[in-house]
Amino acid sequence: MATVSLTVNGKAVTANIDPRTLLVQFLRENLRLTGTHVGCDTSQCGACLVHLDGKAVKSCTTLAVSVDGASVTTIEGLASGDTLHPMQEAFREHHGLQCGFCTPGMIMSAVDMVNRRGHQLDEKTIREDLDGNICRCTGYHNIVKAIAAGAEAMGKGAAPARQAAE
Amino acid sequence: MSATGIGAAVRRKEDHRFITGQGRYTDDVNRPGQAHAYFLRSPHAHAKIKSIDTKAAAGMPGVLGIFTGDDLATDKIGGLICGWMIHNKDGSPMRAGPHPALAQGKVRYVGDHVAVVVAETLAQARDAAEAIAVDYQELPAVVDTAKAIGAKTVVHDEAPDNSVFNWHLGDKDATEKAFKAARHVTKIDLVNNRLVPNAMEPRAAVGDYDAGDGIFTLYTTSQNPHVARLVLSAFIGIAPENKLRVIAPDVGGGFGSKIFIYAEETVCVWAAKKVGRPVKWTADRTEAFLSDAHGRDHVTHAELATDAEGKILGMKVKTTANLGAYLSTFSSSVPTYLYAPLLSGQYDIPAIYCEVDAVYTNTAPVDAYRGAGRPEATFVVERLIEVTARQLGKDPAKFRMQNYIKKFPHQTPVIMMYDTGNYSASLKKALEMIDYKGLGKRKRDSARAGKLRGIGFSSYIEACGIAPSAAVGSLGAGVGLWESAEVRVNPVGTVEVLTGSHSHGQGHETTFAQLVSDRLGIPIDNVSIIHGDTDKVQMGMGTYGSRSGAVGMSAIFKALDKVIAKGKKVAAHVLEADEADIDFADGHFAVKGTDRKLDFGSCALQAYVAHKFNGQELEPGLKEGAFYDPTNFTFPAGVHICEVEIDPETGVTRIERWAAVDDFGNVINPMIVEGQVHGGIAQGVGQALLEGARYNADGQLVTASFMDYTMPRADDLPSFDVGMTVTPCPSNPLGIKGCGEAGAIASPPAVINAITDALGHEDIAMPATPQAVWRAAQKSISRQAAE
Numbered sequence: 001m002a003t004v005s006l007t008v009n010g011k012a013v014t015a016n017i018d019p020r021t022l023l024v025q026f027l028r029e030n031l032r033l034t035g036t037h038v039g040c041d042t043s044q045c046g047a048c049l050v051h052l053d054g055k056a057v058k059s060c061t062t063l064a065v066s067v068d069g070a071s072v073t074t075i076e077g078l079a080s081g082d083t084l085h086p087m088q089e090a091f092r093e094h095h096g097l098q099c100g101f102c103t104p105g106m107i108m109s110a111v112d113m114v115n116r117r118g119h120q121l122d123e124k125t126i127r128e129d130l131d132g133n134i135c136r137c138t139g140y141h142n143i144v145k146a147i148a149a150g151a152e153a154m155g156k157g158a159a160p161a162r163q164a165a166e
Numbered sequence: 167m168s169a170t171g172i173g174a175a176v177r178r179k180e181d182h183r184f185i186t187g188q189g190r191y192t193d194d195v196n197r198p199g200q201a202h203a204y205f206l207r208s209p210h211a212h213a214k215i216k217s218i219d220t221k222a223a224a225g226m227p228g229v230l231g232i233f234t235g236d237d238l239a240t241d242k243i244g245g246l247i248c249g250w251m252i253h254n255k256d257g258s259p260m261r262a263g264p265h266p267a268l269a270q271g272k273v274r275y276v277g278d279h280v281a282v283v284v285a286e287t288l289a290q291a292r293d294a295a296e297a298i299a300v301d302y303q304e305l306p307a308v309v310d311t312a313k314a315i316g317a318k319t320v321v322h323d324e325a326p327d328n329s330v331f332n333w334h335l336g337d338k339d340a341t342e343k344a345f346k347a348a349r350h351v352t353k354i355d356l357v358n359n360r361l362v363p364n365a366m367e368p369r370a371a372v373g374d375y376d377a378g379d380g381i382f383t384l385y386t387t388s389q390n391p392h393v394a395r396l397v398l399s400a401f402i403g404i405a406p407e408n409k410l411r412v413i414a415p416d417v418g419g420g421f422g423s424k425i426f427i428y429a430e431e432t433v434c435v436w437a438a439k440k441v442g443r444p445v446k447w448t449a450d451r452t453e454a455f456l457s458d459a460h461g462r463d464h465v466t467h468a469e470l471a472t473d474a475e476g477k478i479l480g481m482k483v484k485t486t487a488n489l490g491a492y493l494s495t496f497s498s499s500v501p502t503y504l505y506a507p508l509l510s511g512q513y514d515i516p517a518i519y520c521e522v523d524a525v526y527t528n529t530a531p532v533d534a535y536r537g538a539g540r541p542e543a544t545f546v547v548e549r550l551i552e553v554t555a556r557q558l559g560k561d562p563a564k565f566r567m568q569n570y571i572k573k574f575p576h577q578t579p580v581i582m583m584y585d586t587g588n589y590s591a592s593l594k595k596a597l598e599m600i601d602y603k604g605l606g607k608r609k610r611d612s613a614r615a616g617k618l619r620g621i622g623f624s625s626y627i628e629a630c631g632i633a634p635s636a637a638v639g640s641l642g643a644g645v646g647l648w649e650s651a652e653v654r655v656n657p658v659g660t661v662e663v664l665t666g667s668h669s670h671g672q673g674h675e676t677t678f679a680q681l682v683s684d685r686l687g688i689p690i691d692n693v694s695i696i697h698g699d700t701d702k703v704q705m706g707m708g709t710y711g712s713r714s715g716a717v718g719m720s721a722i723f724k725a726l727d728k729v730i731a732k733g734k735k736v737a738a739h740v741l742e743a744d745e746a747d748i749d750f751a752d753g754h755f756a757v758k759g760t761d762r763k764l765d766f767g768s769c770a771l772q773a774y775v776a777h778k779f780n781g782q783e784l785e786p787g788l789k790e791g792a793f794y795d796p797t798n799f800t801f802p803a804g805v806h807i808c809e810v811e812i813d814p815e816t817g818v819t820r821i822e823r824w825a826a827v828d829d830f831g832n833v834i835n836p837m838i839v840e841g842q843v844h845g846g847i848a849q850g851v852g853q854a855l856l857e858g859a860r861y862n863a864d865g866q867l868v869t870a871s872f873m874d875y876t877m878p879r880a881d882d883l884p885s886f887d888v889g890m891t892v893t894p895c896p897s898n899p900l901g902i903k904g905c906g907e908a909g910a911i912a913s914p915p916a917v918i919n920a921i922t923d924a925l926g927h928e929d930i931a932m933p934a935t936p937q938a939v940w941r942a943a944q945k946s947i948s949r950q951a952a953e
Contacts, residue, residue, distance in 0.1 A: 042872060138844055141885050
């Protein structure tokens with residue numbers, strides 16, 4: 001067994017775990033944060049995407065012990081209380097989701113994209129940058145629209161403090 | 167139209183939980199004391215199992231139980247079933263081999279289920295599975311669809327030549343006669359590539375057993391939990407229906423692959439009682455590739471006969487369909503009654519004859535995948551039409567227009583009675599949207615840049631709203647395909663609708679609520695849609711075949727009519743008027759010609775307190791149920807036009823424009839309908855350009871992860887220009903035709919027709935990968951040089 005200490009969505013957590021525990025297993029099974037999903041096990045689909053110290057990682061291929069001491073933000077930690085993050089709001093407004101399974105990873109990836117590439121994202125940029133996330137339902141059409149709108153909304157200062165801190 | 171009623175682009179009620187990570191999928195379900203299952207799968211495509219030694223594995227840490235096919239047989243757990251009987255041309259029934267949930271004596275495809283280990287943790291179950299010693303005697307595998315019949319290797323003794331059935335539809339003599347009279351005959355050979363559905367949520371199951379009451383509960387990734395319960399009870403023998411609860415909570419996409427009743431959920435729910443603990447299994451992606459039912463996999467020769475004016479006289483189709491190693495739940499219906507009846511397309515074709523050989527191979531079972539038979543039919547029809555237009559030197563749009571069915575109802579020579587449509591209207595609109603007139607200039611511009619530009623049409627039709635129960639029964643279905651609904655009005659006027667439809671991305675919680683809000687004149691927030699739990703919802707048939715709008719909502723409509731009728735009786739007492747004088751509109755029961763009225767919520771309260779009427783003459787309460795059986799299939803149809811530009815240097819095909827015009831009849835929520843179209847197109851483009859499940863000659867699936875099987879990604883696709891025309895469906899009260907599969911049905915031929923237009927020859931198969939297109943483009947270039 002190994003001890004791992006993380007800050008997850010602003011809360012400190014410490015646990016004794018099997019050293020082969022993946023970060024996504026730790027989030028889902030130990031912390032019951034089931035919003036982060038496993039879609040492929042091979043870092044391809046992005047359903048497991050979370051922010052690690054403010055940067056996007058695929059938690060299905062990250063050992064929990066390898067990120068000891070880090071700060072993790074999952075989809076459950078994105079909103080500020082009852083106020084949705086502008087990217088969450090944009091996905092709803094633009095029908096950027098259908099079955100919802102890839103959605104947490106998509107939203108976390110989109111926020112990361114804005115953090116890296118700014119608030120004015122054109123379609124080509126979004127499509128190229130999104131190639132680490134797979135959606136089977138939407139054909140990406142509305143996801144692209146949602147990300148462009150969400151990015152712009154984040155630029156208007158609507159982003160919660162946690163994102164700014166990252 | 168109200169802001170939340172029929173026709174409004176209402177934002178989805180279900181989204182809040184999904185965008186905040188609060189969705190509840192099967193793998194999110196955790197039961198107290200839960201153990202984990204791991205399936206030991208066959209590494210061989212075909213082998214006899216000489217022995218299975220589980221002794222060493224049974225002693226491994228955390229192991230609670232290891233079970234094989236013998237254990238299932240001992241408990242009299244039956245095999246998996248195929249619920250659609252197809253008869254051969256000679257009238258004899260199809261030849262079906264047994265389909266045990268865990269192998270008995272033989273494995274027939276890589277991924278076939280050999281044993282299950284149940285342990286405290288998944289890691290322990292996996293470790294123990296590695297310690298199981300299986301002595302296999304390997305056998306040669308038959309993999310190739312076209313070579314299965316008569317192959318030396320026999321998959322099932324029950325089908326000695328690997329033929330499941332040899333079936334036909336249409337009038338052979340009339341078709342031969344039409345071909346004899348033809349001026350021109352077009353002949354094509356097609357492969358409809360095998361696909362893996364790949365819903366983003368892998369299949370999962372949690373089995374639970376309550377020893378106190380003797381009740382099993384199964385949480386499962388199902389599109390039709392009641393059908394799962396029926397099959398698990400009546401055929402497999404897990405438990406009587408009243409002792410088995412099936413819950414399909416949030417389901418992360420289905421596309422057909424979650425219709426079927428699989429080995430894993432069967433074993434998990436059974437094993438829960440064996441080990442006395444809840445048992446969870448979740449597929450990893452490679453397990454999904456290996457064991458989810460695949461789609462398509464047809465090899466077809468087709469011919470089209472035309473007269474001197476280009477009028478179509480007849481069509482002949484000969485298809486071999488690969489059904490894999492076992493017959494999945496509805497597999498036999500896909501290359502037969504979901505396929506051949508659509509071969510008339512949108513065209514007036516006097517004579518059609520189709521012959522289908524369904525074959526066993528040592529590959530994963532093949533069953534319905536988005537469109538199910540109709541994409542295969544549309545690919546045949548629209549490739550034939552396009553190639554014929556080219557061979558006749560006719561404009562492909564004009565050739566289609568010339569041959570469209572223009573009068574309705576129209577009886578095709580292959581069962582279907584098309585009720586309504588306006589195919590020319592969709593084509594004209596699509597031509598405008600894609601700027602067909604400007605195509606010549608765009609082609610010249612591409613040529614100047616060293617690129618090849620092409621345009622491809624697809625005039626598709628599908629049969630949805632599946633389906634009139636008596637009709638499908640006469641064709642071999644083991645079930646009826648009606649739908650049920652129950653509308654429970656609460657005493658304060660809020661409403662719960664329990665539906666037999668199941669939402670796994672379609673947005674039923676919103677569209678169904680829109681219907682209720684519209685009909686009852688109450689706020690949409692006062693309506694909750696409940697589905698996916700056999701303990702809550704009466705028997706229902708589930709969601710597939712674009713049926714939830716046309717059939718599921720029609721059942722709700724029917725139940726709402728009953729609620730309104732009952733409400734009128736209550737209101738008549740309260741308003742002291744004759745029932746015949748009560749009107750219901752805008753959420754109020756009102757006495758004709760007066761200002762006396764009662765709002766819906768007050769009426770509900772009056773129904774429950776029952777103070778104003780005699781409870782012996784009028785039952786208290788306000789709750790009504792309905793079963794709706796469709797009177798016909800519905801026939802969504804439309805035109806998709808794809809414009810591509812190919813870089814002959816790299817073989818990369820870029821989709822430059824996409825115009826889709828669909829006639830889905832009346833639309834409840836255009837935002838959701840457009841979303842369905844987008845997603846369908848993406849899956850069809852995936853089939854045309856990227857996706858293909860490949861087995862090697864030994865029967866190993868070499869495309870078994872997202873690193874090997876190319877899923878469409880955002881940068882493979884354009885934005886889509888989506889438009890609609892409307893001819894309301896006459897066979898259901900809402901005029902809905904259905905929209906779920908259209909994009910996947912329409913798009914593959916549109917893409918291939920565009921690529922072949924760009925290439926100037928027809929020699930390209932799906933998926934048209936850059937490598938394949940590059941080779942084909944070199945052929946185009948060398949031909950041009952030769953000219």
